[in-house]
Amino acid sequence: MIKQVLIGILCGAAVLTAGLLIGHYGITKSNGSAPSWVTDVAKDVDESLIQKFLSEVDNKQIQENLRELTKVPHMATTAGDEQTVQFMLKRWQDPETGLDQAWREEYMVYLSFPDPKNPNMVTVVSSSDAVLYTAREKEKSYTPDQDDPEVVQPYAAYSPAGQPQGKLVYANQGKPSDYQLLNKTVDLRGTIAITRYGGAGRAAKAINAAPYGVIGVLVYTDPLDINDGVMSDTNETYPHSWYMPPSGVERGSFNTQYGDMLTPYLAAKEETYRIPVENIKGIPPIPIQPIGFEDAYRLICELDGTAAPAPWQGAFNCTYNFGGPGFKPTSAFNNSDVKLDIFNYAEVKNSSNVMGVIRGSVEPDRYVIYGNHRDSWVHGAIDPSSGTSVMLELTRVLGRMVKQGKWRPRRSIIFGSWGAEEFGLIGSAEYTEQYFAKLSERTVAYINVDIAVFANATLRASGMPSLQNVIFKATKQVDAPGLDSTSVYDNWIRYANRTSSTHGPIPKMGYLSGAGSDYAAFVHYLGITSMDISYTYDRSKTNARIYPAYHTAYDTFDYASKFIDPGFVSHQAIARTAGNVLIRLADSLVLPLNCSDYAEILEDYLNTAVTLYQQQLQAQNIFMEPLKNAVGSFRSAATHLDQVIRSSDLANETPLKVRRINDQLMLLDRAFLDPLAFPDKYAYRHVIWASSSAGKPTFPGLADAYANAELSGQTSDWDKVHYHLSVLSQAIEGAAHTLVDVI
Amino acid sequence: MIKQVLIGILCGAAVLTAGLLIGHYGITKSNGSAPSWVTDVAKDVDESLIQKFLSEVDNKQIQENLRELTKVPHMATTAGDEQTVQFMLKRWQDPETGLDQAWREEYMVYLSFPDPKNPNMVTVVSSSDAVLYTAREKEKSYTPDQDDPEVVQPYAAYSPAGQPQGKLVYANQGKPSDYQLLNKTVDLRGTIAITRYGGAGRAAKAINAAPYGVIGVLVYTDPLDINDGVMSDTNETYPHSWYMPPSGVERGSFNTQYGDMLTPYLAAKEETYRIPVENIKGIPPIPIQPIGFEDAYRLICELDGTAAPAPWQGAFNCTYNFGGPGFKPTSAFNNSDVKLDIFNYAEVKNSSNVMGVIRGSVEPDRYVIYGNHRDSWVHGAIDPSSGTSVMLELTRVLGRMVKQGKWRPRRSIIFGSWGAEEFGLIGSAEYTEQYFAKLSERTVAYINVDIAVFANATLRASGMPSLQNVIFKATKQVDAPGLDSTSVYDNWIRYANRTSSTHGPIPKMGYLSGAGSDYAAFVHYLGITSMDISYTYDRSKTNARIYPAYHTAYDTFDYASKFIDPGFVSHQAIARTAGNVLIRLADSLVLPLNCSDYAEILEDYLNTAVTLYQQQLQAQNIFMEPLKNAVGSFRSAATHLDQVIRSSDLANETPLKVRRINDQLMLLDRAFLDPLAFPDKYAYRHVIWASSSAGKPTFPGLADAYANAELSGQTSDWDKVHYHLSVLSQAIEGAAHTLVDVI
Incomplete structure (x- = not known):
C-alpha cells in the first residue's frame, strides 16, 4: 500500500511537473513573453552609478590635466592651440578611458591679431615730437612661462589699425552717459580717451566715443575694480597674492556680436559666402588699446581739468580729473599728446572644435551636450583650462565606465571643446549654425563649464529655471570643498538665496541672458535649455570684477594652483556637480526638467x-x-x-x-x-x-x-x-x- | 480496477491541469509576460480597414453635403458663413458619425468689401460729363439662387476706393513687360488700363501699372482664356454648358501676401498689435475693378491705336488695339473717358476656423492635418464646397468607425475648416501662427483638398516628393471614375508622366511652390510635408485657365452637378484617394514618407x-x-x-x-x-x-x-x-x- 501510495505520489509529481513545464514553456501567453527591450526602455537613472562617479572624480587628475593644458600659450589657431587639439583627441580617443568617437571640425574664421613685427605702441609725444613716455609693450615676467615668445602682446582684438594722436581725457567707463557728461566740460573732437574696464562692454567704449569725435581710446583695469585697491608688486600683487600686477593687461575681443563676423547665420566653411569686411557690425570704429594700470596711473594722474565726479574716481592716489583735454601745466607732459600706434591686422584662419560622443543606448537621437572652449588668450589656466580640466576628468571617469562595459547612457552625450571663443564664441556658434536643425530637434540640454573656478567660496549657477531642480538635486549630493559635512547646496544657499513661491527659501540661480560664454548660441539662437556653473567668490571678501589675472599673462598653472584653488578641490566639486547633472539628464527615464x-x-x-x-x-x-x-x-x-x-x-x-x-x-x-x-x-x-x-x-x-x-x-x-x-x-x-x- | 484506473486517470488529469495552470499563470517568465501595449505599439496600417473605408465612401452623401453647403452664399464672415460654421460643427459633433471633439477658433481679420449702398460703377463718360455707357453692376441671373441679395457685387478685394477717370488703354495681362511695352507707344499718365486675367497676379496688374502713372485698372476674363473662345449665352455658355456667361466676373483677393495683413506673423486676436493700414504691403495702390467680358468687349473693341502684338489678342471679333489712349474717332465713345467709382471699404471682422480631432491611440502627439477652407465668394459649389463635401464624407466614414469602436488611428488626425481663405488664406495662416511651435514639432503631414474637382478627366497631385510613394499607393487602390477596371493611378499616368531615375515612368506630381490655397502656411511658413489633390481637365479638350464659373455667381450646386461632376464620382475618387493617404499617414508603423x-x-x-x-x-x-x-x-x-x-x-x-x-x-x-x-x-x-x-x-x-x-x-x-x-x-x-x- 505504501509502495502504491509512493508510486502514486511519484506519478502525480511527475505529471504535475510535466504540467508545470508544459504550462510554463509550452503554452504561449496571450501577449507572448516580454521582449528584452521592455526592461531597457523603462530603466531609470542608477543612483549607485552616480555615487560611483562622484567617488571616482579625482582632484589630482584635474590638476594634471591643467598642468598639461597650460604648458604653452594656446591662443586660437596658434601652434599652442593645435597642441591642445591633439591632447583632447588623444584623451578622447584613448582605448581605456576615451569616448565612443572623437574628431575635429574645422571652420575658417575671421580673427584679429597684433603684428609681432610691429608691436602696438602707446606713447606720450611732446609738441616737438619727442617721445616723453612709452607704455609697456609686454607684461612684466615673474615666472619663466611668461617669457614664452608666444605670449601675445596685450591688444584689443578687432580694433582697427591706426595712429591717432591727440590730447588725453579721462572718460570713466566709456558708457554713453560718461561721454555725454564729459562732452559738457570739454570738446572731445580729436582727443584720446582713457577709460577703465567695467560698466560698458569692451567694444562699446570705442563705439560710444566715436560720435563725439574721439579718435582713439585706451582702456585699463583700475586697482579699485580688480585689486581691492592694492597696487604694488613688491609685496601685494601676484606672485604674492592673486591680485593683478601693475603691468597686467586684460586682453579681449572687442566686438558686440557673437560667431564668425563674416558669415552671419552660416557655418564658416571654406566656400561659404562672406560679407564685405566693411559691413561688419559691432566692432570699434576707432583704434583702441588696453594698457596696465601702472601706465594708466602715469597718464591719469597728470591730467588737467577739475576733479571728476566721485563715481569716476578710482584707486590711484591722485584725483582723476575731468576735462582738460590733455595734461596739467605742472606736468612733464604739459602740452603733449598721447599717440596710439596700432598695427592689428585681421586674418581668416582655420579654427577647430574637438568633438566627442558617447552613443546613447535607448534614445541615441536625444543629446545632452557638454562643452567648454579650448582657446585662451595666453596660458589660460583659469580661462578656460580650469573648465577643460574638469571636462577631461568627467570624460575620463565616464569613458572608463563605457569602455569597461559598465555603463552606457540612455541618451547620447556630445562633448564639445570649442575653438576661438575668446574672439566671440566662434566655435560654438559655427557649430550651432552648421547643425541647426538636428540640434534644435534633439538636444535635451546644454551644460557649459568655462571658468570652473573663479574662487573657493561657493557655487554659482545660471540657467533656465526648468534645470533648477536637477541642479539642486546634484548639489545636495556633492560635498562642499573645504567644509566638513556640508553639501555644495547647503553652502550655496548661505551665499545666494531667494524665497520661491513654491519651494520657500532656495539658492538663487542666475539667468543666461547675455553672451558671456559658449552657452549663448545654444540659449539664444537654438533655444536649448542650458546652464553654466562655476565656483566663485565670497563677495564680502573682495570687490574684484573678476579674478584679477583674467586675460593676462599671469593666468598660469602657478597662479591657479597657488591662489585660485590649491588642492583643486573646488574643481573637483564642479566636476562632481556638473557630472551628476549630466548623468541625470542622460539617464533619467523622465527628463529632470521642471x-x-x-x-x-x-x-x-x-x-x-x-x-x-x-x-x-x-x-x-x-x-x-x-x-x-x-x-x-x-x-x-x-x-x-x-x-x-x-x-x-x-x-x-x-x-x-x-x-x-x-x-x-x-x-x-x-x-x-x-x-x-x-x-x-x-x-x-x-x-x-x-x-x-x-x-x-x-x-x-x-x-x-x-x-x-x-x-x-x-x-x-x-x-x-x-x-x-x-x-x-x-x-x-x-x-x-x-x-x-x-x- | 477500471474504476481505479479511471480515478487514477482523473486524478492524473486534474494534477496535470493544475500543473499546466500553475505553470502558465503562476510562474513568472524571466522577462515577465509582455504588457498589452507591446502589441499596440507595433501595429501597422490595416489594409482591410482601408478597403472598408473605400467601400463606404458614398458619392450620394457627397452630393447631399454639397447641396447643404451651397444653399446660400457664404462669403467669409457673413451670415451664410456662420450657417456653414454651424453645419460643420453639427456634423463633427454628431454622436454617431462625428469626431472626438470639434470647436471653433476665431480671429479678428482685416477684410475688404464693396459697399451695398454705394455699388461700384464703371462708366464711359463723355467730355460733357454725360454717361454714355454703364458696365453691369451684377451678373445676369439664370437660376433663382443667383438672385439671392447676398450675392456680393463683383469687386476687387483690397482695391482702394476712389473715382479715377481717364482715357482707356488695353494693357494685355498687366505684366511688367506689358506696361513697359505699352508705355513706348503711349504716355500712360492719367490713363485707365484694361487688362485680362492671367499672366500676372491679380494685385500685380495694378501694382505694375502705378509706376507708369496709370490711375485705375479694369480686369476681365477673356473668352480666349476661359471659354475656348465661345461667348454667347443664347446657346453656348452656362446654363448651356460649363462656360462663363458674358456677364460673369471673377472676384478675388487683390493682395500678394498671405495671412491677415494687419498682424504679420502674429495670430489676429482681439488685442494683437496691428500695423498701421498704410504700412500694408502688396495691395493695389490704385483702384481696380473686375468686369464681365460682355462689358470688356464693348470697351476694348472701341479703342484707338494700332493693332497690339499677336500675343495680346483675345477672342473678341475685333482687333485689340494698342496705344490710343482712349477710343477711336469713329466710336460713339470718341473723346470719352472711362470712370471707376469704387467704394470698397475695409473692416476688421471675426472669422472662424472650425476644428475637429480624432485622438491618436498610440502617438496622440503626432498629427496628420487635413483641411480646406469653408468660405466662398458666392455659393462656391466648386470653390471650396466640393472639397468641403469630400472632407465631410471622409469624416463621416472615419467618425462612424471611431464612434463604433472599430478604429482609432495610431496618430491624431486634425481637421481644419479654414475661414477667410478667399481674402488671402487667412484662417489657415492665423492657425499656423497661433500654434507655430506645437504644429512644427508634431505634424507628420498636411493634406489640402480645396477644389476637389475641376473636371472629370484625371487626378492632379502636388506636394513634397517624400509623399509621392504614398500617393501612388493610394491611387492604385482607387477606381478611376467612369472607367472600367482602371485605377486612378493608371489613368493619371496617361495624362501626366515623367521618367524617374529610380522608378522609371511614373505619374508627374507638381510642387507647392506658390500660395494658391491653404497649404501655403504649412509648406512655406511651417515647413510641413504637404500635398494638394483634385480631379482635373483633359488639357487636350480645353484651354480654360480654370473652370469657367470660378469666383462667379454661377459656381452653384446646379453648375457643379450638371457640368463639373454629374453623379459625383470624381468627388468620390478624390475622397477615396485623400482618405487612403490620410489613413496610411495616421496608421502606418513606419511613416510612408520616402x-x-x-x-x-x-x-x-x-x-x-x-x-x-x-x-x-x-x-x-x-x-x-x-x-x-x-x-x-x-x-x-x-x-x-x-x-x-x-x-x-x-x-x-x-x-x-x-x-x-x-x-x-x-x-x-x-x-x-x-x-x-x-x-x-x-x-x-x-x-x-x-x-x-x-x-x-x-x-x-x-x-x-x-x-x-x-x-x-x-x-x-x-x-x-x-x-x-x-x-x-x-x-x-x-x-x-x-x-x-x-x-
Missing part, C-alpha cells in the same frame, strides 16, 4: 512688468491682459503636465508615453524662439532670455521697448511696445500649447 | 542649376561645389536611412526605434527652413519650394538671385547669388544631418 519652475519665473517677470508698466501702458491704450492670460495658460499647462507625470506609472506604460512627455519638456524652450522678435540683435531669438539694456528683472524685449518709448514718447515707439507684447504673449501661449498632447 | 524620392528631386534641381548657372558663376568666382556636396550628402543619408528601415524588424524592436526613424522622416522638411533666406517674401522660409519669378525648374532663391544678377551685372547682386548658394547648401547639408541618429 516646467512649473519655469512658470514661477514667468510669473515673477509678469508681476514686475505689471508693476513697472501697466499703468503707463493703459494710458497708451495698450493692455497687458494677453500677457497675463498667456502666463496663466502656461501655469495651467505646467501644472497639468506635472500632474500627468506624477500620476503615471511610466516605467510600466508604453515607452512612447514617456517619450512624449520628455519631448514636451525638451522642446519647451524652443517654443520661446521668435527669429523676428529682435531685429537689431544678432542671433537673439529667445523672447524670455535675450539681453536687455533696460536693466529690469522682466521680459527683456518688453523692458527695452518700454524704456525707448518712455524716452522718446513717440507713437511709433509705443507701437513697438504693443508689438513686442503681442510677440511675447503669443510665444508664451505657444509654449503652453506644447505642454498638451493634442488640444 | 526621403530618397526627395533626393531625386534635389538632384534634378541641382542638375538644372549646374546646366543653367555653373559656367557663368565660375566666371564670377562663385563655385557650386558646396551645393553639389550637399545634395550628395543628402542622397547618401537618404540611402542609409532607407537601408536602416529595410533591414530592421521594426514591429519587434523597441518602439523608440521606429519613433526615431519616423521623427527623422517627419521633421525632414523642417530642416529646409531658413527664416532669413527670403527677406523680401513674407512667410516664405522653405528654401526648396519658395515661389520664384525666374520660372526655372530649380532652387527658387538661386534662380531668382541669378536672374537679378544677370540683369544688373552688379557685384552686390552676384554676392547675393553666392549668399543664397551658401544658405541652400547649408540647409541641404543640415537636412542630411537630420537623417542620421547621432553623428
